[in-house]
Amino acid sequence: MLRLPIPFPTRWATLLVALFGLNGTAHAADVQTLLVQVEVPGALAGTTVHAKLDRLGQAHTLPLTDDGSTPGDIAGDGVHVGQIQGEYARALGLTLITTQNSVAQAVFAGVLRTDDAHLATLGFRLVATPEGTVTVRVPVPFPGGSEAVSGLLPLITAFGWGTLVMIYVTMLVFGRHPRRRPG
């Protein structure tokens, strides 16, 4: 069966709801979805990841998987995803723990903001360095399996759009008839 490398419709629906507020107003009483995504590069293949969360005084352990079991996850794309839902929280304490060859290592720990009333996405990328694994916080989700492409998409689109507008205005200016300059 042909599978296009695009996100599930459910993810787009979630994003649309989050972006445009189609379901009306947002209140603290609403359920907040927290999505944790960690990109594991090929050099660290075989690494498993889980997150420990301290959220509104409650401790949670969140396994991150890449088997497509989490809504919106694309199995085997190298992005490990975990999701929980609960009462609205402006922030949480998060510890990311990787396990490779049975060796567990905390690769990130800190307080992170999760302000949005409905959907908060926390993205990370693991980077293999000679000194060990380093975690980089990334600002976007990974709809196509690559943070780099989706991160630059608005800028690339803007340059394309700008070129189009410039061409149109140029055509208007030089296509005027009569070519009088009324000022």
Add this chain to the structure above:
Amino acid sequence: MTPARQTLCAALVFGVLSAAFSWPLVCDPLGIHVTRQFDMYSLVWLSSAAPSLDSSLTTALSSWPVGETLGRLDSFVLLLVSVLAGPLHTPWLVPALFVLVGPVLSALAAERVAVHHMGARFPWSLLAGAGYAFGGIAATALLEGHVYALLNPWLPLLAGAWLRATGPGGRVQDGLWAAIFWVLCLLTTAYAGLCATLLVGVLGLARNLRTRGVAAAALVAVPAGLLYTWRFVGAGGAVRVDSALTGDVATGMMAAGSAQLGTLAGWTPTVDSTMHSMAPVLGFTVLALALAAPLVLDRNWLPWLVLAGLGGVLSLGPTLRLYAPDGGIPWVLWPLAQMDRGASFLHFPSRLLWVTGLALGLLAARVASVLARSSARRAAPLLGFAVVDVILGTGAPLRSPRIPTTAPSAYAAAPQDRAVLDLMPGFHGQSTDLEWFWNNLSCSHQVHHKRPIATQCIGTTLHQGPRVVVGDWLLDRLLTGTGAGVPELLGGLGFGAVAVHPGLFTSADQHAIVDGLQQALGPPLASSTDGGEWVVVFGVPAVLGTRAQQQARYAQRFPSP
């Protein structure tokens, strides 16, 4: 279409555009806000505290027990609107009005000036409003939270009045109006004042300055400007400037508040996560039309292009960079950045793009009006292009979060007549944004619980104020297990409660702090997890004393270095 109908139609268009620009705020203007950074929280605190200010602009509601002077406010217009809205007792109303109504009034002013002073025709004049009030710098103000900048019809009105005052037979009343609008710009924000000064200077050089109107304008504006500068520098110097500021640090700070070539074209998610949402994108439609002005218009385009260019060049700050927070090659404001303390008064050169947006918008409206004479049908898509620039180019509605304006209910258990000390850790290094965030958020909570707080809510320097000083002392006591004397000292300073935010501490410190407070102050009065936070409130036994005595105790126990 009559001018009145044009104005009404323009107001409707800009109203719809404003609702889309700040979506989904219009769905629940008092229940949510849509800013990503942290300025909104101190802003809503100010709008709530404004009606209670005394004549010296000092409040006891924050920075308890010392109190806080608001002499170096970012926006006195915001202060005035807040005082007027005070009787409504709805603190989140003022920020919502600035976000939803501010751009409409600003755009409408630009649109009318385009019609009356630039020779633009409706509906092409709408481009002036879109370019000025709905550009990338407006999206930055919205997402960063300094939304008072969105209500600035004064800048376009100044342009109109100044054109009249410097025109043939410039009248005294035109000059007086120009002066009034210039002062209002200054009172809106200092950066709006700088934009207004650039506009006056550039347009003035191209026009006749020997009119009675110009003399009248100078007679009002010069003393008002000197008074403002004296007040601004006098009130702000002590808290604004870090005495350890070096040239490199000053350059870095100014560079962070500057535009980059890449952010003038578009935004990326990185901008919102690490660059304070600072993407002052220029609308491609107004930019393209304005650049075509030399080909389309016979006269009166050069000063506007110079003004737009000057604002753009200055907005790039001390270093010219493509798309990176660091590095770059020295640029026009490099010498200013080397002046250390002087540089601290121009941390955000990107905000000069307001005048660029206005100049481009006015020129674009005029150029589009001329192009439409040949074929209105072919020019019509330009209006659609401008809408695309506003919505997708700036990305404002795509980048806006929905953040509830609620506060933790545990604060309600604190004694009503005494102050609250918010206890939280200090965030340093790369986490300093969290320091601002939690500091300002605690200020916004006061809007709901009404007790005085130790947090400093207006100062722009980090890790200062009684919350930090007393909080650090208290944390040291709790973490080292030496809690003796805590109730006496806190009570003696006028505190009635300690509101600890345990979720911000490590799990090991959480237990030490909460257990230590229980030993020192007894069981907590309340604990809550609503409002998006876990807050535990401990009561402090009352100690008799006047506020002057409490201030004296604070000065004695925590002397200034």
